[in-house]
Amino acid sequence: MKRIISVIVENEHGVLARIVNMFAGRGYNITSLTVAPIPNSEFSRMTIVSEGDPKVFEQIVKQLHKLIPVYKVIESDDFIEKEMAMVKFPIENHLADIDALARCYNGSISNVGEKHVIVSVVDRPVRIDNFLKAIKKYKPLEIVRSGASVIER
Amino acid sequence: MKLTGAQIVIESLIKENVEVVFGYPGGAIMNVYDEIYKQNAFKHILAKHEQGAVHMADGYARASGKVGVAMVTSGPGLTNAVTGIATAYTDSIPLVVISGQVPTTAIGTDAFQEVDAVGVTRPITKHNFLVKDVKDLPFIMKEAFYLARSGRPGPVHIDIPKDVTVAKTKFEYPEKIELITYKPTYKGNKRAIKRAVDAIKRAKRPVLYVGGGAVLSGAYELVREMVKLTKIPTVETLMARGVIRHDCPYLLGMVGMHGTYAANMAMNDADLIVSLGARFDDRVTGKLDEFAKHADIVHIDIDPSQIGKVVKTKYPIVGDLKNVLEDMLPLIIEEIDADKYEEWREILNRYQELYPLKYNDDDSVIKPQWAIQKTGEIAPEDAVISTDVGQHQMWTAQFYPFTYPRQLLTSGGLGTMGFGFPAALGAKRAVGEKVVINFTGDGSIMMNIQEILTGYRYKLPVVNIILNNNYLGMVRQWQTMFYDDRLSETDLSDVQPDFVKLAESMGGIGFRVKTKDEFEKALKEAIEAKKVAFIDVQIDRREDVLPMVPPNSPLKNMLIFKEDK
Numbered sequence: 001m002k003r004i005i006s007v008i009v010e011n012e013h014g015v016l017a018r019i020v021n022m023f024a025g026r027g028y029n030i031t032s033l034t035v036a037p038i039p040n041s042e043f044s045r046m047t048i049v050s051e052g053d054p055k056v057f058e059q060i061v062k063q064l065h066k067l068i069p070v071y072k073v074i075e076s077d078d079f080i081e082k083e084m085a086m087v088k089f090p091i092e093n094h095l096a097d098i099d100a101l102a103r104c105y106n107g108s109i110s111n112v113g114e115k116h117v118i119v120s121v122v123d124r125p126v127r128i129d130n131f132l133k134a135i136k137k138y139k140p141l142e143i144v145r146s147g148a149s150v151i152e153r
Numbered sequence: 154m155k156l157t158g159a160q161i162v163i164e165s166l167i168k169e170n171v172e173v174v175f176g177y178p179g180g181a182i183m184n185v186y187d188e189i190y191k192q193n194a195f196k197h198i199l200a201k202h203e204q205g206a207v208h209m210a211d212g213y214a215r216a217s218g219k220v221g222v223a224m225v226t227s228g229p230g231l232t233n234a235v236t237g238i239a240t241a242y243t244d245s246i247p248l249v250v251i252s253g254q255v256p257t258t259a260i261g262t263d264a265f266q267e268v269d270a271v272g273v274t275r276p277i278t279k280h281n282f283l284v285k286d287v288k289d290l291p292f293i294m295k296e297a298f299y300l301a302r303s304g305r306p307g308p309v310h311i312d313i314p315k316d317v318t319v320a321k322t323k324f325e326y327p328e329k330i331e332l333i334t335y336k337p338t339y340k341g342n343k344r345a346i347k348r349a350v351d352a353i354k355r356a357k358r359p360v361l362y363v364g365g366g367a368v369l370s371g372a373y374e375l376v377r378e379m380v381k382l383t384k385i386p387t388v389e390t391l392m393a394r395g396v397i398r399h400d401c402p403y404l405l406g407m408v409g410m411h412g413t414y415a416a417n418m419a420m421n422d423a424d425l426i427v428s429l430g431a432r433f434d435d436r437v438t439g440k441l442d443e444f445a446k447h448a449d450i451v452h453i454d455i456d457p458s459q460i461g462k463v464v465k466t467k468y469p470i471v472g473d474l475k476n477v478l479e480d481m482l483p484l485i486i487e488e489i490d491a492d493k494y495e496e497w498r499e500i501l502n503r504y505q506e507l508y509p510l511k512y513n514d515d516d517s518v519i520k521p522q523w524a525i526q527k528t529g530e531i532a533p534e535d536a537v538i539s540t541d542v543g544q545h546q547m548w549t550a551q552f553y554p555f556t557y558p559r560q561l562l563t564s565g566g567l568g569t570m571g572f573g574f575p576a577a578l579g580a581k582r583a584v585g586e587k588v589v590i591n592f593t594g595d596g597s598i599m600m601n602i603q604e605i606l607t608g609y610r611y612k613l614p615v616v617n618i619i620l621n622n623n624y625l626g627m628v629r630q631w632q633t634m635f636y637d638d639r640l641s642e643t644d645l646s647d648v649q650p651d652f653v654k655l656a657e658s659m660g661g662i663g664f665r666v667k668t669k670d671e672f673e674k675a676l677k678e679a680i681e682a683k684k685v686a687f688i689d690v691q692i693d694r695r696e697d698v699l700p701m702v703p704p705n706s707p708l709k710n711m712l713i714f715k716e717d718k
Contacts, residue, residue, distance in 0.1 A: 010334055013283055014271060025276050055461075062458035068280040068300065071334045 002031070003057050004079055004150055007046040007064055008072040011037060015069045019046060022067060028052060028060050032083075032147030043071060049125075049148050079150035083125045086110070087135060088142040089117050098138055105131045116141065158287045158318040159184040162251065165294035167194045168326045171222050173582055175200055175209040179226020180266060181253030184318040186224075198582065198611050201603040203230050205575040207237020208601065211246050212576030215562045216537055217583035218371070220247045220301050227253045228266030231312075232273065236569055239277040241308040243566030244392065245369055247301040248308035250274075256316040257285060270312040279307030287320040295327045304337030305456040306369055337455060341472030341480060349427070349451045349468045350484040356425035356449075358497045359385050362408065365392030365565065366430015366454060366474050368558040375478035376429055380404075382482070384491040386501050388416040390431050392565045395555035405501060406510065409437040410702045411547040414508035415501050417708040420445050422500075427451040430474045433463035434566070443707030453477050508700065508713050510551050516669070521545060521620040521692045522552045524672055528590060528618060529554040531676050536588040537580050539563065541573035541597030544626035547698045549592045571600025577615040578608050588616070588680055595621040595645055598687075602655070608685035609660030616679045616686045619652060622694045630697050634712075635704075652689040661685035 009015045016035060023030050031049040038045050050060060057075075064073045089098060091114070098119055099109050105128070107121025121131055125148050132143060156164065162185050166174065173196045178186040189197050200206035203225045210221030221241075225234045231252040241248045255264040271283045280300050282293045290313070297309040353359055361383075367376050373396045380387050380403050387397055388408035397404045406413035408420055417439075420426065426448045431437070438444040444464065451468040452460045460469045470477055512522040525548055538553055539562040540546040546563055555561055562580055564572040577591040598619050608615055622629075623646035632640050653663030662684045664675035672690060679686035700711045 013285065014275070017272070018275060021275055059458065059462060062462075066456070066458050068332070068335050 001051065001053065003050050003052065003075070004081065004148060005048045005050065005061065005064070006074040006079070006150055006152070007048060007070060008038070008043050008074070009046060010069040010071060011042050011044050012069055015044070016046075018067050018069065019048075019064070022063055023050075023060075026059070026063060028056065032145075034147045034149050047147070047149050074152060076152050078153045080153055081124055081148050081150045082122055083128050083148045084120060084122045084146040085128050085131065086118060086120045086144045087132075087140045089119065089135075089138050089140055091115055091117055093117065093138045098135070101131070101134055154324065155321040156324040157184070157321050158284070158290055158313060159188045161287070161290045161322070161324050162294065162313070162318070163188045163192055164324055165291060165326060166222065169220070169294075169298045171195050171220075173198060173213065174222045174224050175206040175213070175579060176224030177203050177206055177226065177230060179230045179253060181227035181255055181315045182224060182230070182251075182313075182318075183253075184315065185251070185253070185313070198607065200575065200607050202601065203233035204237050204571065205601050205604045205607065207234045207248070207250060208240065208572050208575035209579030209582070209604075209607075210248055210250075211237060211241045211572075212539060212562055212579030213583045214241070214246050214248060214579075215576065216559055216580035218559065219583070220249055220298055221579065222249050222251070224251045225253070226266065227255055227270065228268045230266075231270045232268060235273060235277065238274055238308050238310065240564050240567045240569040240572055242277045242279070244365065244564065245306050246308065247306035249297045249301050250308055250310045252310065252312050253318075254283070254312045254314040257314045258316065260314065271310070274310040277308070278310045279305075281310040281312065283312045284314065284317050287317050287322045290317065290322070291324060291326050295330050296332070299330045300335070304335070337473075338457075338471045339455070339473040339476045341453065341470045341477035343480065345468065345470045346477060346481050347484065349470060350481060350488060352425055352449060352451060352468055353383070353385075353427065353485070354488050357494075358423050359425040359427060359494065360419045360423040361385050361387040362390075362420070362426050362428045362431050363387060363393040363396050364390045364429065364431025367393050367396045370430060370455070370474040372430070372475040372478055373558045375475060375482060378482060379478060379485065382485055382491065383489050383494070384498065385427075385494055386419050386498055388412070388419055390434070390437055390565070391550050391563060393431070393558075394550055395558045395560040398556050399554040403498070405505065407550055409434070410439070411551060411698050411700070413505070413510055414700055414711055414713065415505040417702065417711060418504045419501050420448075421707070421709045423448040425449050425451065427453075429453055429478075432459045438463065439702045439708040440705050443709075511714060512696070515693065518693045519667070519669060519672060519690055521548050521622075521690075521696055523669070524618065524620060524690055524692065525549055525552040525592065526554075527669075527673060528676060531673065532590060532680065533588055535560075536590055537562065537577075537584055539573045539577040539580060539589070539591045541591070541593040542568045542570045543594045543597055544622075544630065544696075544698050545592045545594045545597075545620040547627075548620070570597040573597060574615070574617060575601050575604045575607075577617075578604060578613045581613040581615050582611070590616045590618060592618050592620065594626055595619055595623060595649065596625040599650075605656060605659040605661050605685050614683045614685060616676070616688065618676070618688050619690060620692050621649075621689050622692050622696065623649060624694060627698070633697075652687045656685065656687040659685075661687060663687045663689065665689045665691070667691045
């Protein structure tokens with residue numbers, strides 16, 4: 001079962017390694033992980049998407065709490081969840097089609113070069129899944145997903 | 154006044170009232186050792202191997218309840234310390250381990266004696282630090298000691314690059330420390346405590362399951378009080394031996410793989426298990442699906458991650474055992490009627506009578522259990538006992554008459570062979586006049602035997618009783634039981650050291666004994682000798698540790714003793 005945890009940690013040497021090592025050492029999975037500093041603070045926020053049954057998940061949360069630089073572990077079902085995807089297409093595609101599709105997923109064409117067109121979209125991860133299915137016929141050359149970012153409602 | 158990083162380390166240790174540091178110098182830590190040379194506030198004990206140094210600090214901490222301090226150099230110094238640190242981590246022993254590191258400018262260049270030290274110790278420490286700026290050092294020293302001893306204790310590692318030990322800063326040691334990200338819960342929730350007491354009151358077949366937390370939190374008097382008041386049948390884990398006196402009528406003995414039949418049946422048949430600082434280790438539970446099928450669980454632990462980790466817990470209480478029992482005992486006095494459990498006690502006493510701990514004594518050969526019991530008779534009641542790991546460890550846990558907590562020092566969680574002797578030396582440094590005895594095997598003692606010289610040099614007379622069966626006995630026992638007696642690499646009979654000469658060559662005293670009379674005589678002499686002593690006790694080679702719960706079996710399926718020959 002998919003779970004999202006938002007972890008507030010002190011910005012200090014090795015804190016990311018501590019979190020990731022704990023997951024690896026105890027055999028927990030990480031589906032995606034995003035980290036960035038929280039503005040005007042000494043903290044960073046990590047958003048971790050993980051898989052596991054409720055018992056495993058309870059241990060993950062407790063083990064996170066146990067790490068000294070962890071300030072807060074937020075587990076909630078009531079998150080606003082967004083993910084970004086960037087996709088590179090060959091320029092031979094019909095640009096208007098691609099642009100229209102991107103707009104359906106809160107995105108647009110970000111860059112057009114001699115050989116490629118790059119599109120970025122921001123949406124819920126499930127919708128990103130759908131977008132990536134929908135663009136298959138335009139023969140995407142490269143796809144980059146950011147992993148989920150969440151904020152509590 | 155400005156101090157160098159090296160001086161700050163020394164001053165901080167003094168501020169923490171450290172009286173002894175166990176260590177081994179080397180290139181990256183030399184500046185700190187130079188300051189050790191210049192001071193008289195604490196002693197340094199030079200081990201012969203970094204692993205020995207950390208086990209000594211660990212033994213010192215276990216015996217005294219204080220934080221043990223070890224110091225090593227970078228690279229191999231630190232990696233040699235790893236087993237010691239992991240041993241302390243698994244048993245929640247407070248240590249501060251300080252290592253040297255290559256200069257900050259050389260970190261990441263694969264410099265001589267460089268290893269990613271904090272990377273190596275991250276999973277085996279409560280916390281660790283790489284000191285990048287000397288300005289941070291006073292706070293880190295303070296934080297390290299605070300983390301090591303507070304909450305659920307554990308080892309903390311500080312890695313200090315060589316240039317940081319030279320750099321200067323103003324030294325102000327923080328008086329108090331408060332961390333916004335770390336606030337252990339000491340007081341238990343009152344309502345949760347009340348609910349637990351109600352559960353005990355309702356229970357017909359309760360068991361008190363006492364673990365190492367009862368030692369670490371200093372709660373043993375309260376635990377004893379609880380046992381006395383409620384007369385609830387009580388079992389101890391390996392780490393808790395001595396919390397309850399061995400002759401307490403309500404103590405059923407040790408629980409788990411080599412526990413007593415009565416203790417394991419108590420867990421099996423209980424309708425309520427009250428865990429006092431224990432963590433439901435796999436060596437305790439046996440096959441998990443079959444563990445305590447009829448019991449609700451009250452789990453008191455300062456570490457929330459232990460609660461619900463292994464067994465489903467109906468009555469969780471997060472808090473320090475001592476604080477929780479202080480709140481719990483008045484309610485228990487009010488509400489619990491000790492007579493209520495009389496029938497339950499009788500059932501368990503019958504189990505105890507049916508299958509007591511026993512062995513087939515023999516006059517022609519020394520049985521290890523006999524040697525341990527005899528030592529219990531000869532040694533003073535307050536003797537400190539350490540063990541290595543293997544059969545002798547389990548026999549000691551089963552047969553030694555423990556009377557107080559911190560009397561038994563043993564690597565329970567990690568099971569580190571080579572722990573016993575250096576731990577005994579560290580303990581001897583802590584307990585002064587008390588007799589310190591290490592029960593070991595002919596396998597274990599060879600790991601860290603070099604520390605005889607440390608014992609000689611610093612006048613730390615420790616008696617090592619080598620229960621010598623010329624086997625790696627515990628593995629041999631499993632090979633016999635589960636591998637059709639195929640003794641793969643466990644028979645040591647073709648090459649054995651002369652332990653007497655070995656001890657003598659490094660300033661110790663040695664004995665080789667084959668009969669009971671010789672044993673008694675040697676032990677008395679060894680205790681009197683005030684030297685590191687080795688008693689090579691030739692025991693019955695094929696003696697097994699029994700009873701035994703076979704791996705992955707339910708607790709009730711114990712292998713009991715062989716019929717009398």
